[in-house]
Amino acid sequence: MTTTASTTIHPTAHPTARDAAGRPFRQVHLAAHFPGVNNTSVWSDGKAESQIAFSSFRHFAQNAERGKFDFLFLAEGLRLREQKGLIHDLDVVGRPNTLAILAGIAAVTEHIGLVGTLSSTFNEPYELARQLASLDLLSGGRAGWNIVTTSDAFHGENFRRGAFLDPKDRYVRAEEFVAVARALWDGWAPGAPAANKKTGEFLSADALTAVDHHGAQFDVSGFGTLPRSPQGHPVIVQAGDSADGRDFASANAEVIFSLHSEFEDGQRFFRDVKGRLPAVGRHPDSLKILPAATFILGDTAAEARERSREVALLQVSPQTAISFLEQLWGTDLGGYDPDGPLPEIDPVLADKGVARGRVRHVVDPVAVAKTWRGIAEAEGLSIRDLVIRFAAKHTFVGTPVQVAEQINRHVQEEASDGFVIVGHTNPTGLDEFVDRVIPELQERGVYRTEYEPGATLRDTLGLTP
Amino acid sequence: MTSPLYLGIALDGAGWHPSAWREPDARPADLFHLDYWVALVRAAEAAGIDLVTIEDSFGLQSTGFGGIDPRRDEVRGRLDALLLATAIAPHTSTIGLIPTITTTHTEPFHVATGVQTLDFVSDGRAGWRVQVSGRAHEAAHVGRRTLPALDPALVARGTDPAQTALLEDLFGEARDTVEVARRLWDSWEDDAVIRDVETGRFVDRDKLHYIDFVGDRFTVKGPSITPRPPQGQPLVYALAHQKVPYELAVAGADIVGITPHDDAHLVAILGQLDTAAQDVSRGADEPLRVWTEISVLIGETADAALATLDRLNATHGEPWTSDTVILADTAEAVAAQLLHWHSLGIDGVRLRPARLPDDLTAITERVVPLLRAAGVLDRPIGAATLRARLGFGRPESRYASPTAPAARATAAADSEADPAADSTVELDLTGSIR
Structure with missing residues (x-):
């Protein structure tokens, strides 16, 4: 992929850079996605370190902070993924x-901001609100919460209430959850505790307000246990893409972690979501849209393309290619050659799905399979080639200048407010991005060169007016 | 070699005396800042203290069990202890970190992975002080059940069937939670991650195990989302005062904290623990270790310590009471009490400083040197984990297949290399103390 954006942007080397109309450039916001438990994270090339040792998290976070990222992002899965009734072992x-x-x-x-994915289904508001407030206090105002609403029985088997929630109530519960959490976060007056040694008042009169919530999902009465945290309320992030999800986001979220990283699609999503904000009395800048993006760098565009292919082959092993296809076909395809053509049999429809523990919705598998076969035949793709095309497509491939210009184009032309950058090597996958792409963004005056002293995550994201 | 006496410091707010926060050196405005806690834990670590515990509860502190009291002259509010301990971990390197986590309204799965993660962040220094939440106002924070008011006096007498039933229910749930956590901690064998490029497999799924826990209150399928932590099994500490909690300790804890008021009481408690050991099957790998707990206010002289206590009590408006002995005395007297317990076969002591930082400073600067001189603070050289430091081995996963001799040999070598292991006084589960 090469850039088409270089003619629309006029790079200059200072942060007050303005466009042709004299307006300041829109600023790029970036999040660093800790490598996840899917095939994007390459483990087979000898470069990947432990996925769990604290040294990995330390390196990842400190590198992202070196790159002045807005926040780092952690996904969560509350049960190990399964396929064909067995724990998925390829990723x-x-x-x-x-x-x-x-x-x-x-x-x-x-x-750097610290954003975690936490379920509004398999947590209770009193405890989670307290934990998030603790994180905000411990980090000096850098906490964020990516709300997910998973409610299936598969995950429920690890929790007290099992699969108690009708899927259509997922956002009902999330809305009520956030409302209770906000009430708890507001429960201590600003300035409390007084901790006045002289008068003996640890808490002044009226320092605490009780929450007394009774709704369809929760009954929560009592006092919160923590002073107002530096941000008051941790930053709310949301990733759901359904109509309910978008409504929820426009009412509650301050960041959307979106899947719309293609330029035109991104612009449509951007217009749709930001267009919902005035109706709920919100300024467009009070919600940032950050699509997920992968990247591959090279000294030349050709070298980047070559590296992209090499990485894709690592991301889609022969076994992963078959496994990916089985998720659509709903049946065992172990007999097929990953380097051969797609199966001629149709997907099995009766099966509820062979894969559990990850989000992948396919409405009509037979039609999708037919489309895939068509693509594969037209372009002469093997099973593995086709899976690479779908599961290992890299968002930005090019030289550091090209990648920076593409990112900037998305931001200036309102296809996003920035990106959640996903590396493919744990924990060093973003080192190269920080070394080579970040300076290009800074050169263009569209990305911070330092954090504001004492800034909270909300400040860093530019969410506070 | 003299057998060791292990030391823990129980950190809570500005100290355990309700008026401690008003002392000149107290930092009550900093209780919700990480720096405050890091300074305390580092001071303990520098003195060679084995572990700190961090208090917590599922709601605001309150003097009684009946509900939130109206007092505004005591410390109220706490940071989540697990998260606080995990944030302290990178700032420290040798001391054990044992947050209090309640079992009554929390999710066992989250509790287990939280402690596992603390063990990873601290490189094997994690523990968990198990606590039930029996207060009615705490149940109202979740709204899923209503609890009758727990009355400690009635519970202690054991004559009220409703109170006994409540206690058994709360502690039964705690036992289940500990059992679930221990199974989840073992649910990944140590060598589950194989990174086998040939077959494309990152893990050997045969070394990941469903725990299939089914209890009266919850079921948990497993396995954990988190690999087996550095210690294999982080340490479980249970403070206990009577039969039902003693049974929880025997069933699931590594260390039980007891609160004897005198030697006769200590002997009686050890007898009750023996009885519990006969009634309850043990779910931990090694014999239960017995620690005593004591609240201390340390002065230059005994008179000075008592005068300070009187002053603090006057400020508070009533005498400070505790489930432990309150010893307001000299460093020498505190050390003598600890060594006396050591001579009776006690494994360790959790000290509750009346004032922070004053009594922590007195412990580290004046009590610890006396104990060191007595030879009870020698620790195994190179003990990298809290378990190893306290004389525990690293247990193999309960799910490990018997055809894994390499892993077992390593575990055995670890415990053999520990000079403290043989000399540790243990509560023998066949019913006697040795």
Whole structure:
């Protein structure tokens, strides 16, 4: 992929850079995605270090902070993925407890935001609100919460209430969850505790307001246990893409972690979501849209393309290619040659799906399979080639200048406010991005060169007016 | 060689005396800042203290069990202890970190992975002080069940069937939670990650195990989302005061904290633990270790310590009471009490400083040297984990297949290399103390 954006942007070397109309350039916001438990994370090339040792998290976070990223992002899965009734063994497996690892990372960083994915279904608001407030206090105001609403029985088997939630109530519960959490976060008056040794008042009168919530999902009465945290409310992040999800985001979220990283698609999503904000009394800048993006760098565009192919082959091993296809076909395809053509049989429809523990919705597998066969035949693709095309497509491939210009184009032309950058090597996958792409963005005056002293995550994201 | 006496410091707020926060050196405005806690834990670590515990509860502190009290002259509010301990971990290097985590309203799965993660972040220094939440106002924070008010006096007498049932229910749930956590900690064998390029497999799924826990209160399928932590099994500490909690300790804890008021009481408690050991099957790998707990206020002289206690009590408006002995005395007297317990076969002591930092400073600067001189603070050289430091081996996963001799040989070598292992006084589960 080469850039088409170089003519629309006028790079200059200072942060007050303005466009042709004299407006300041829109600023790029970046998040660093800790390598996940899917095939994007390459483990087979000898470069990947432990997925769980704290040294990996320390390196990842400190590198992202060196690159002045807005925040680092951790996904969460509350059960190991399964395929064909067995634990999926082809990808990286094993993650820490999200809140605890963020508390550990808070101790080894100073500025970068700490955003964790946490379920509104398999948590209770009193406890989670308290944990997030603790994280915000421990980190000096850098906590963020990516709300997910998973409610299936598969994950429920690890939790007290099992599969108690009707899927259509996922966002009902999430809305009510956030409302209760916000009430708890507001429960201590600003300035409390007084801790006045002289008068003996640890808490002044009226320092605490009780929460007394009774709704369809929760009954929560009592006092929160923590002073107002530096941000008051941790930053709310949301990733769901359904109509309900978008409504929820426009009402509650401050960052959307989106899947719309293609330029035109990104612009459509950007317009759709930002267009919902005035109706709920919000300014467009109060919600940042950050699509996920992978990247491959090279000294030349050709070298980057070559590296992209090499990485893709690592991301889609022969076994992964078959496994990926089985998720659509709904049946065992172990007899097929990954370097051969796609199966001629149709997907099995009766099966509820062979893969569990990850999000992948396919409405009509037979039609999709037909499309895939068509693509494969037209372009002469093997099973593995086709899977690479779908599961290992890299968003930005080029020289550092090209990648920076593509990112900047998305931001200036309102296809996003920035990106959640996903590396493919744990924990060093973003080192090269920080070394080579970040300076290009800074050169263009569209990305910070330092954090603001004492800035909270909300400040860093430019969410505060 | 003299057998060791292990030392823990129980950190809570500005100290355990309700008026401690008003002392000149107290930092009550900093209780919700990481720096405050790091300074305390580092001071303990520098003195060679084995571990710190961090108090917590599922709601605001309150003097009684009946509900939130109206007092505004005591410290109220706490950071989440697990997250606080995990943030302290990178700032420290040898001391054990044992947060209090309640079992009554929390998710066993989250509790287990949280402690596992603390063990990773601290490189094997994690523990968990198990606590139930029996207060009605804490149940109202979740709203899923209503608890009758727990009355400690009635519970202690054991004559009220409703109170006994409540206690058994709360501690039964705690036992289940510990059992689930221990199974989850073992649910990944140590060598589950294989990174086998040939077959494309990152893990050997045969070394990941469903725990299939089914209890009255919850079921948990497993395996953990988190690999087996550095210690294999982080340490479980249970403070216990009577039969039902003693049974929890025997069933699931590595260390039980007891609160004897005198030697006769100590002997009686050890007898109750023996009885519990006969009634309950043990779910931990090694014999239960017995620690005593004591609250200390240390002065230059005994009179000075008592005068300080009187002053603090006057500020508070009533005498400070505790489930432990409150010893307001000299460093020499505190050391003598600890060595006396050591001579009776006690493995360790969790000290509750009346004032922070004053009594922590007195412990580290004046009590610890006396104990060191007595030869009870020698620790195994190169003990990298909290378990090793305290004389525990590294247990093999309960799910490990018997055809893994390499892993077992390593575990055995670890415990053999530990000079403290043989000399540790242990509560023998056949029913006697040795």
